Every structure is written in C-alpha cells, then in structure tokens.
Amino acid sequence: MNPDLLNLSSDRVLQVEDADGDDQIKAETLSPPGRCVHCGSIDLVGFGRREQWIRDLPIHGKRVGIAVDTRRFRCKSCGRTFYEPLPAVDDKRLMTTRLKTWLEKKSLRPPFSQLAEETGVGALTIRKVFDDCAQDLKDSLSFETPEVLGIDAVHLIRRSRAVFTNIPSCFVIEMLPDRNKTTVARYLADLPDKGRIRCVAIDMWRPYQDAARETLPGVPIVVDKFHVLKMANAALDTLRKTVGVTLPPEKRRSLMRYRHVLPKRFSDLNEVQRKRLDEWSRDFPALTKAHQAKEGFFDIYEAPSRSDAEKRYREWDASLDPEIRTTFGPLLTAFQNWEGSILAYFDHRVTNACTESSNNLIRAVQRMGRGYSFDVLRARILLNRHGAHRMKPFRRPGFMEKNRREDDRALGYGLPSADIEPEEISLGVDISTLLDLIEKGAI
Template sequence: MLNLPPYRVLQVEDTDGDYHIKAETVSPPERCVHCGSDALVGFGRRENWIRDLPIHGKRVALSVDTRRFRCKSCGKTFYESLPNVDSKRSMTVRLKTWLEKRSLRHPFTHLAEETGVSNTTIREVFDDYGRQLQDSLRFETPEVLGIDEVHLIRRSRAVFTNIPSCYVIEMLPDRNKTTVGRYLSELPDKRRIWCVAIDMWRPYQDAVREALPGIPVVVDKFHVLKMANAALDALRKTVGGTISPQKRRALMRNRHLLLKRFSDLNEIQRKRLEEWGRDFPLLSKAHRAKERFYDLYEASSRSDAAKRYKEWDASLDNEIRPTFGPLLTAFQNWEGPILAYFDHRVTNACTESANNLIRAVQRMGRGYSFDVLRARILFVRHGAHRMKPFRKPRLLDKPILAEDDIGYGLPSRGTEREDISLGVDTVEILNLIEKGEI
C-alpha cells in the first residue's frame, strides 16, 4: 500500500479524508552509531508521526514505532534512523519533492488541505527549494539591459529584462539605488552590455553609472511620449471643468482622438477633432504641440532630434507652455539619456510587457509574498526558460584523459557542462497564465 520497501505496514485505519497507517522499519540498526559495536539491546520506543503522499485522494499520516537502542560497549543510547524521511521535517522525502514542484504552481492553503502539512511547513519547503533553484541557475548577461519597476504588495520592485529577446532575468525587492547597484555590480561578463534602457528614475541612472561606468543609458521613448499625452489630457480635464456637463462627457468620450496620432485618425475622427478645435482653441493648440513633439522621434540622428526639440520649445505658445511644464523640465534634466535613443534605438517596451504579465501572476495568487511571486516568475522550469549549453573548464591545471582517448593519444582537458539561462520568455509566461499553470 505504501510502496516504501524499508517499512512494514502493521495497521491501516481509514477515516473520513485520512489514512492513519501504523508501520515499523524492516531492518533495525545492527551497530552502534557512536562506537560501531554490535552489542545492542532494546531500550524503549517512541511514536513518530510522518506525513506522506496522499493515497486514493486521502491524506496519509504514518505512525512509525521508532525503536531505541542502548550500546553495551559505550553505554550510549540512540534511536534508529528512519529511511526515506526528510532530515528537517516530519515528512517523507517523496512528499517533500512533490511539494517542491507543486508549491511553484498551487496555493499553499490548497496543498495544506490536500496533504495535512501546515502552511508554515509548506512555505519552508518552498523557500528551501527556491534557494536551491537560484543557486543552480545562471543567467546570461544581456547585451541590452532593460530596467523598470512594477508595483507589487505595496512597494515598487525593480524588474530586469534582456531587451532583444524580451526575457525576464531578475526581480528585486525594491528599486533603491543600493539594491539595483549591488545587482549590477555582481553581474558576470559586464563587458557584454553595450546599452541600458531605463525610465526617468534617478537611482537607476546613478546605479548604472557607478556599477557599469561608460555604458550608455537610454531613457525609454514611450515614457517621454507618455508625458506629452499626459499634459494634453490634463488640459482636457481643465477645459472640461469650465463647460456644461453634457459637453464635458462628450469631450471625455472623445479623448482618444486627442491622444492618438493625427495620421492614425480616419476622416470622420479628423472632422470631429476639428470641431472640438473650433470650440476649444486652447485644446487645439496643445494638440498641435503634442503632434510636433511626437515628430521629434522621427529624427534621423541625435543632432537632428536636438534641433527639432529646440525648434519645438521655441514655438510653444505662452498660453500652453505651462501645460507642458513637466515635459520641459524632464527634457532639461534628462536631455542626454533622452537623446541617447537616437544613437542606440532601444526601448523598454519588453520590460513594460513583462510588468503586465507579473501583475497577472500576482492576481492569480493573491496573498503571496514577493519571494513567492519572484520564484513563480523566475524559477518555474517548465518551458518558460530559454536555456543554452555552456561549457566551462574543469581542473585546468590537470589534464584529464577523456574516456575515448584512453590509450589512444594525448590527454584532453576536461570540460564541465552547465546550463545557462537566457531568461524567462514572456511569451511562455503568457501561455502558462492562460493555461493556469503558473
């Protein structure tokens, strides 16, 4: 019934939802664990309760009558060891292995109800397994590194991606300069990185400059364009406060006409926008200014982009200049990293996509800690990782005879295979979310 050869089943009690199985070890110890003598005598027993895998949909608790022995030679006593039992917890090794795999995909409360193991113990199993996976998994340093943040469990968490491949490579507990800088400084093969894309968060820039000196920093263009749209939308709300409720609701329903590029509007939408422009000249001016700012990112070079920005700045009407105040300030403070886009042409769209998927995983497992969410994203090994073989030298100072070379030639230097992860594929994360497997 148990399929555990080291144990003999003595009694089975079938209760509602549980099996209580009394068992004992088949082979008691023959020698003293202290001195090695075989002069042993029985010296009492104690009952140990051990959890095992469910059977027939019922929880299983083993009651093992553990024998105690006394050594005649050294006088010391000891209990027999229980084979197939985890050394840290009162559960079988196979149950611990089963919980490790399942805890990455299922709620702890569900596993606790299914096995009879407490939530706390399952969390401990999960934590140990997460550390084991983290120690055994190596990520390749990307050529283009993306840094952004996602708000999880009342705090912003830094997310790192391999931009060309759109793979997630790390999540940190916060986005502070110290935390980000420590991670960047510990990256292997930092010379591989030729560009870092960030949003306008000063600690990111400072951490990159200290940990990766000389590496260009590019401010994501979508964050910059988002500020232009936000300025226009803020003006729409201000204008809406001065008109009748009916017109305000109509203006709100058509706000997408203001935020879309004029070239993307159809003929009907353009006429509607022109009507709003006649009714609200200030809004029309701001819309045209927003469109001209978007044209900046169609520049062919950095110098061309700088020229276009100066012309845009000079052309701003004094009536709408306060509307674009935050954008003007941001460009003044971040001009170098913003214009660096025209040297490298990279964006953080991949990281933004990863953030949305991470939020979706959080919604699927409400109540989980950040460590659990991070493990679910980074350490679930069922297709999400993109691995490549990596061979590292082994014992370089001692040539090793390859098996096929023995007796046939010169010794070859050994190599040790190690799997290296390129990152967690966001497409596969999406597939796992849709299947409910993460």
C-alpha cells in the same frame, strides 16, 4: 488491514485508525541499524523507544499521519545513544521524502493554505519547503548577462518591483522584491560578465540610474523613449480633463468619448477623427495648441542624430505657447533633469518596450493566482522550467583551460578544448511564449 498500505519498503503497517476523517497509521521499521551512526561499531544494545509522528501523502482524499515506533540504541564502544534512522523521512522535517517532493511541485501553484488543508502540514512548514525548492531552482540556473539590459518596475502585491530584461531577445531575466537602489545595485554588482553590457535602458527612476552608474561605470544609460512620450500624452490628457470640467454635460461627454483621438499621431487619424479634431479647434483652442505641441514633441524622436534631436527640442521649447506651457511643465522638468540620458537614445536606439510587455504578462499571472506571495510568483514565472524558459549550451572553462586559452591565443591558435563537459545557461523567459502559456492555463 493491508500491510503494504504505505508502499514503503522500510516500514510495516501495524494499525490503521480513522480520526475525524483522517488516517492515523501506526508503523515500525523492518530492519534495525547494523552499526553505530557515530563510530561505526556493531556492538549495539536497545535503549528505549519513542513514537514519532510523520506526515505522508494523502490516501483516497484523506490526510495521513504515521506514528512510527522508533527504537533507541546505545553503542557499547563509544557509549553514545541514537535513534534508528528513518530512510523514508526527510532529514529536515517530520514528513516523508515523497510528501516533500510532492509539496515542492505543488507549492508553485495552489496557495500554501490549500496544501496545508490537503496534507495536514502547517502552512509555515510548506512555506519553508517552498523556500528550499526555490533556492534549489535558483542554484540550478545560471542566467546569461545581456548586452542590452532593460530595467523597469511593475506594481505587484502592494509594492513596486524591479524587473530586468534582455532587450534584444525580449526575455525576462530577473524580478526583485523592490526597486530600491541598494537592492538593484546588489543585483547588478553580482552579475557575471558585466563587461558584456554595452547599454542600460531605464525609466526615470533615480535609484536605477544611481545603481547603474555605481556598479556599471562607463556603461551608457538610456531613458526609455516611451516613458518620455507617455508624459507628453499625459499632459495633453490632463488639459482635456481640465477643459471638460468647465463644459456643459453634452460637450463634456463628447470630449470624453473621443479622448482616444488626442494621443494618436495626426498621420494615424482617419477622416472622421480629423474632422473631430477640427471641430475642437473652434471650441477648445487651448486643447488644439496642446495637441500640436504634443505632435511637435513626438517629431523630436524622428531626428536622425543626437545633435539634431537636441536642436529640435530647443526649438520646441522656445515655441511653446504661454497658455499651455504649464500643461507641459512636468515634461519640461523631466527633460531638464534627465536630458543626457534622454538624448542618449539617439546614440543607441534602444527602448524598454520589452519590459513594458513583460509587466503586462506578470500582472496577468498575478490575476490568475490571487493570494500568491511575490516569491511564489517569481518562482512560477522565472525559475520554473516551463515552455517559455529558454536555455542554451554553455561551457564554463576551468582554471587550467583559461590559462591554456590565453597561451593559445598568444600563439595564434583558436582550438576549443574538448575536456570540459558542456552545461546549460538560461537566456531568460520568452515573453510571447509566456503569454501563450498563460492563455492556455499552463502556468
């Protein structure tokens, strides 16, 4: 038997047994406590023993359980009893600190059930270790509030989740467990330096708008243009399907085969695609009218100003053929309900395309790890310090420095103080780098 089998300086191995392929190790501490843990007195007497089962890292592929013969002491000075401390054991759980550290790192990748099978630790306990680790990671990160904030949703694990991005940098800065107004408003209310935000880009989800208006009063809200244009293409595709139902199989397959032609701008079509569109104009006049209407709606977003865009929309609305008006009904209703925020695009020219890209990457990460919980997925993407995480130096001035800066500013001075240690603040997760890491299997 190797007395140093555990490689723990505070314990000595007494016996090793094989129990159904697992190692059960009996051990004892080498040094008894010198003082009472309650009063500090050195006047101690033995007061019994107990056996504690501690989980440790696997050895040679075998799960390890350590039975520590723990001594109990009574202090003659204060009369209180205590068990001898176990330096190598985690304060909160019956496992070694090295196993806890190992589980913290591993819990971001394999499922909890797999780690439970490898170590013998219960999956619920591993979940609690992960929760503590994720909270520590979160506490160690401070995210910079962006000037242009993007809010969108991604459907993960049977639920829509709110995703926040720094639009100018195209960095993900937060993922929330749902997209309810209360959850979104709480996050926005807790943002530091909310005065930095000069614009918020959202999709047409009313709780986002309500939460932003309540927590960020006066900040312009812009409906992402891609969501609006997507509705125009969706209307055209719905009509294509309706028309296709009435056609013989051969023509229906042709319409299906060239469905990608309809969403494209006419200027982007090649000669073959334009010819196909001309053929449809003879066979499907309603579809041709709808395609022209779609093109006219897209032209609205080429307007140089808000007033010109509003004028173009009024003219487009008035020119819609009654035959296809119902086709664009959802788009007309959306524009009526969100007109102010839709037209705000022409004042600020911001889009949520960055958030749309992040959603695709988040789905890719989910596909790589079936069985992840949302919390694990969020920690893996957002909290873990991987290659896509961008940090920058940050100085957090203390109270005295803030006052001194105000006095210096009043006197016309602008010299920074050198007595505050620099920190780091997170800018978020770079989406393009995140994609590279996913393709390499590094996340």
